[in-house]
Amino acid sequence: MKIADMFKNTNRAIFSLEVFPPKKTSPIESVYGKLGELCKLKPDFISVTYGAGGTGVQNRTCEIASKIKNDFGIESVAHLTCINNTKADIDAILEDFKNNNIENILALRGDYIDGVEPKEDFRYAFELCGYIKSKGSFDVAGACYPETHIESEDEVQDILNLKKKVESGAEHLISQLFFDNSCFYRFLERTKIAGINVPIEAGIMPVTNKSQIERMVSMCGASLPAKFTKIMQKYDSKPEALRDAGIAYAVEQIVDLLANGVDGIHLYTMNNPYVAAKISEAVSNLL
Numbered sequence: 632m633k634i635a636d637m638f639k640n641t642n643r644a645i646f647s648l649e650v651f652p653p654k655k656t657s658p659i660e661s662v663y664g665k666l667g668e669l670c671k672l673k674p675d676f677i678s679v680t681y682g683a684g685g686t687g688v689q690n691r692t693c694e695i696a697s698k699i700k701n702d703f704g705i706e707s708v709a710h711l712t713c714i715n716n717t718k719a720d721i722d723a724i725l726e727d728f729k730n731n732n733i734e735n736i737l738a739l740r741g742d743y744i745d746g747v748e749p750k751e752d753f754r755y756a757f758e759l760c761g762y763i764k765s766k767g768s769f770d771v772a773g774a775c776y777p778e779t780h781i782e783s784e785d786e787v788q789d790i791l792n793l794k795k796k797v798e799s800g801a802e803h804l805i806s807q808l809f810f811d812n813s814c815f816y817r818f819l820e821r822t823k824i825a826g827i828n829v830p831i832e833a834g835i836m837p838v839t840n841k842s843q844i845e846r847m848v849s850m851c852g853a854s855l856p857a858k859f860t861k862i863m864q865k866y867d868s869k870p871e872a873l874r875d876a877g878i879a880y881a882v883e884q885i886v887d888l889l890a891n892g893v894d895g896i897h898l899y900t901m902n903n904p905y906v907a908a909k910i911s912e913a914v915s916n917l918l
């Protein structure tokens with residue numbers, strides 16, 4: 632099923648999960664157990680990330696998205712990045728998706744990688760959105776940034792660029808993670824002012840260890856509310872307490888977002904079924 636139709640056919644919030652393929656050095660089967668557990672939570676869909684630069688990992692995106700959909704019976708979304716792919720590469724990947732019954736794609740630019748010269752066919756995600764749309768019947772989603780994309784000169788330009796992505800075919804958006812809901816609400820206001828009217832899912836990452844926070848914040852620049860940093864400092868050296876506090880913080884964020892009528896919640900699971908299950912159980916009656 633196309634995710635855009637899911638949004639059209641329901642009046643409740645969509646609940647989705649995100650997973651990543653295993654490293655090239657691990658067998659693909661190493662994630663199947665975790666995928667099975669995540670699928671038992673019955674999310675509306677599961678999206679599978681795409682390794683921007685590595686060879687081989689991208690095929691695993693297709694394989695895992697196919698497993699989720701065709702073996703576990705949960706709708707899947709395959710991520711696809713474009714700066715390191717030519718049109719011919721993208722054509723081959725789309726063919727692979729089609730052959731595996733994958734109907735939904737999150738079209739991304741991808742990050743620049745040191746030492747890797749980007750290909751020249753696509754510079755921005757909006758070009759990939761338009762290209763995929765021109766190629767057939769895929770549902771296309773795009774990424775969005777409540778606290779503005781890290782490379783963007785300002786939030787106005789970022790929103791105008793986002794509008795272009797929607798006009799090029801992105802039928803719904805999934806947000807970058809954030810820890811301060813007020814940033815997301817201000818972002819929603821900016822999208823409304825700009826006339827962006829597609830459903831927007833809020834990206835929530837339960838933080839369950841300290842190195843994860845440092846990595847995420849340096850990568851995406853999410854602001855950390857004082858309440859959040861206090862919890863992280865207090866339980867810094869107690870892994871189980873930190874994990875439980877991270878789950879509680881994410882649940883509180885989600886309850887507030889649902890009460891404020893968000894279109895959907897996209898949970899960055901970090902391939903951790905225990906954490907995803909705790910959160911799913913806590914919010915399932917609120918959707």
Ligand code: FAD
Binds near residue numbers: 712738741
């Ligand atoms: P774009 O929408 O192209 O935006 C990139 C920058 O260019 C922004 O600053 C934007 O304002 C600017 N821009 C856009 N259009 C124009 C224009 N016409 N003129 C000038 N400037 C413009 N990365 C992966 O490698 N694999 C993944 O699986 C993956 N999954 C992700 C999932 C989500 C939900 C999110 C939020 C991010 C994900 N990323 C992933 C990271 C993503 O690739 C990076 O954030 C990347 O830097 C930007 O990708 P984008 O698709 O948002 O790019």
